[in-house]
Amino acid sequence: MSYLGEIGEFGFIERIKATFSTSSPLLLQGIGDDCAVFKGREGWHTLVTCDAQVEDVHFKTGLFPPFLLGRRILAVNVSDIAAMGGLPRFALLSFALRPELEEKWLSEVLRGIKEEAERFGVEVIGGNLSSIASSLVFDVTLIGEVESKYPLLLRKNARVGDRVLITGYPGEAACGLQIILEGSQEEIVRFERLCRRCFAPSPRLEEGRVIAESGYPCALIDVSDGLLQDLSHLLDASQVGVVIHLEDLPLSGEVQEFAREKGIDPFLPILSGGEDFELLFTAPPWLAEELQREIQRRTGTPVWVIGEVVEERGLRLYREGKEVSIDRRGWNHFGRGRA
Structure with missing residues (x-):
């Protein structure tokens, strides 16, 4: 095996x-969180993140409509800013393109990026172009801000007794991807919402703002590599453990229908599927209830309590009161996809 x-x-x-x-006194958070954070203009911290979408790793040109691909290219970066409770400001685009790409296809990609940028108030201010003979690469560096009056929402902030919460319905994008890759045209039409969740994820930016404005140092991460894997990153950073009861996980009607038709456990795509870009966070019990209500009120997005932070390290899953072992793999580059 390679290194x-x-x-x-x-x-x-x-x-x-x-x-x-790193030794700069300006740096507040370096490697190990959704964004790097350093001191910015008066009253603000600056957030910086970068993410690449690589052909045949993150998307397939024959399956992904170029307009939705453009939206996705920017959305995955906005999600990192959301995971810090911040606001995106400026983007740098770095593309490695095959010279034979058609103008119409490229124009649709740019149109998708532009629509997503306008949606979230992002200005594209520069970048780089390069030719490539193999897989396309769309790399984005996104710069954002968060008010310095709010505590940073870092992965290391989880405390024993906190509740574990998640927005929306994780697992939908993973089901959508399977339908796109393996399903019939009839299934793609019937499960159109699941497919769109994969094609064009919706960053939970306003939801992250609600968490930041609570003024409490919640631990926060976006779910890009799978709920269990991303939760493990949060637990490792905080040096705590968690107990999750599968009955508390949110199951959308579409995921239940898809799982029933495919004969799979509906909890598997929720736990090990990625690319939903929901927000996974912790908060003390009194704040958890308040955040549930306020996020629902301001955004319409449901929020679910799915577990509790405990002192004993590790991640324990229970089903109907019995501890269970479930495939915990999530996305891992270089590790044959899932690890």
Whole structure:
């Protein structure tokens, strides 16, 4: 097995972190969270993130409509800003393109990026172009801000006794991707909402703002690699454990119908599927209830309490009162996709 195949994406992130030390007094959060954070203009912290969408890894040109791909290219970065409770401001676009791409296809990609940028108040201010003979690469660096009067919503903020909450309906994008790759045209039409959740995720920016405005240092992460994997990142950063009861997980009607037709456990896409870009966070019991109500009121997005933070390290799952073991794999670059 290759070096990267052996240590995986997250092992190499740790290698990078160990290689590059930081000493700037301006830096508030470096490697290890959804965004880097440093002191910005008066009253604000600056947030910086970058994310690449690579052909045949994150999308297939023959399956993804170019307009929706454009939206997705920016949306996955906006989701990182949402996971810090911030506001996106400026974007740099770095594209590696095959010279034979058609103008119409490229125009639709740009139109999708533009619509997503206008939706979230992002201005595109520069970037880089390069030719490539193989897979397309769409890389975005996104700069945002969050008010310095609010505590940073870092992964390391979880405390024993906190409730674990999640927005929306995780698992829908994973089901949508399976339908796109393997389903019939009839299934694609019938499960159109699940497919759209995969094609064009909707960052929970306003939901993140509600959490920030609570003024409490909640732990927060967006679900891009799978609920259990991303929750594990949060637990590792906070050095705590969690107990989850599967009956508390939100099951949308479409996921239930899809799972029933495919003969799979409906909890599997929720736990190990990724790309939903929902917000997963912790809060003390009194605040958890308040945030549930306020996020629902301001955004219409449901919020669910799915577990509790405990002192004993590790992630324990219960089903009907009995501890169970479920495939915990999530997305892991270099680790054959799932790890």
